[in-house]
Amino acid sequence: MSTFTPQSPDYVERVQESFSRQEALSSLGAELAHVGPGTVEIQFPFDQRWTQQHGFLHAGIVSTVLDSACGYAAFSLMPAEAAVLSVEFKINLLAPARGETFRARGSVIRPGRTITVCGGEAEATAGGKTTTIATMQATIMAIFDRPEVQG
Amino acid sequence: MSTFTPQSPDYVERVQESFSRQEALSSLGAELAHVGPGTVEIQFPFDQRWTQQHGFLHAGIVSTVLDSACGYAAFSLMPAEAAVLSVEFKINLLAPARGETFRARGSVIRPGRTITVCGGEAEATAGGKTTTIATMQATIMAIFDRPEVQG
Amino acid sequence: MSTFTPQSPDYVERVQESFSRQEALSSLGAELAHVGPGTVEIQFPFDQRWTQQHGFLHAGIVSTVLDSACGYAAFSLMPAEAAVLSVEFKINLLAPARGETFRARGSVIRPGRTITVCGGEAEATAGGKTTTIATMQATIMAIFDRPEVQG
């Protein structure tokens, strides 16, 4: 993994502030577990309300948290005036999303002025055993000068 | 669009039954709007609880419904003994997910015994105007003989 | 399909000129079959030299032409001073790439000032029968003011 230098000294606070405005994440009980330069981890619990037909967490819910982890990993390296938007992501589901707790990790693969490419990985922990359940590749964009899109 | 012939005469009921077991979809207020051979539409409302930091629906929530629409489009063409799982999907976010109501449409591009490839499209309707907000390409798998994975 | 209005009146010539500089495409015997506003078709022959281990055209060769079709579909709607680059693409292989002739079609799904999203489809024709062999979703970027990247 490369080491990245944030452009904004208060990148941790900026991620925390934006994260706190994501109602989708608080609705899922998700919490920021780690913020570093170009890497963000989010943990979230199992909740019966977010299951699919077989009783596992829905792949889209795993995507929701992974996309946020990737977006904030990119955001942590952006200048202070940038907002962050996902252009696209691709996720492979590797194992059923069952467990008591889950963790999504987003990491910048290549930062850019406009486009940042990230990789993401989600894990489930059940009975003390941790399994990788999904892997993501995401394209994130820095947005400037669009008043309705901040942070 | 091709026309497909379902292998199971009660494919509509099978989709409805599996859909009804998805707590994630009922938590989002999502409803089956249409089930045809190889095509499924799901509608869902805007809800502040599923928004990201700019006040739009979170891309992952749009993915949740689109992935389900693609999965059930594939499932509608599978034999009665098959269960359905998403292998992977890729989504491009085309426009901010703002609106009063949303609709996700999944369509089979190519059915297969094991692997079915689907395309998906999500629309937002605001003030009577409908905008395409996302497009998905998904790989769905038929699962046989796995007791914990039914429907 | 939407109808798009090109920003540059000589968009056909611009696509042709850029296409003619792609040595990879001429090495594959690929030819521009159609250029419209937001849509481009490229045809190419079967060639034993581009086969994979089962004797089908290699998926990457199909990707090469599909990516170009998507890129030029996007380019056809860009302003005259823009150059075009692929950010990313995702391809599903639907059927073995066997046949005498092949055709790749790229279509703009959503144009944008910086980012344009395209869909692509490749077909094989063998003995008068045409089969869809691949489907692509691609993210294309307009590049400005980078001297080494023109057209």
Add this chain to the structure above:
Amino acid sequence: MSTFTPQSPDYVERVQESFSRQEALSSLGAELAHVGPGTVEIQFPFDQRWTQQHGFLHAGIVSTVLDSACGYAAFSLMPAEAAVLSVEFKINLLAPARGETFRARGSVIRPGRTITVCGGEAEATAGGKTTTIATMQATIMAIFDRPEVQG
């Protein structure tokens, strides 16, 4: 990275034999640089004939080699009677593909009886400096009992 145990003791020879039948790879001057359990590296030279309009290697050519590296990484863990096919892949282009030599590395992220998920990375080396130019996420399938698809 996990460590994987090949099911077939002659997995290296099986990869080499299948690789040697890929005319697309020999047409590109590609060579197997490394075969391990669940990981394969392929090197290939710059060639003017495979360039796009800006003089870089075409993204599709990079994809061709990366897809093969991922496919053979998966193949190295499959049983002796399996053949290998790509279901889909997604590639992000990180930097222009310029350099004298290139290397594509495919690694198994999660092996499976039917579906194996791989990650891939391509590098360019120019004047002694190596840059990562692309990252791939690929879904590979084991095929059994299909006479026209061997190896």
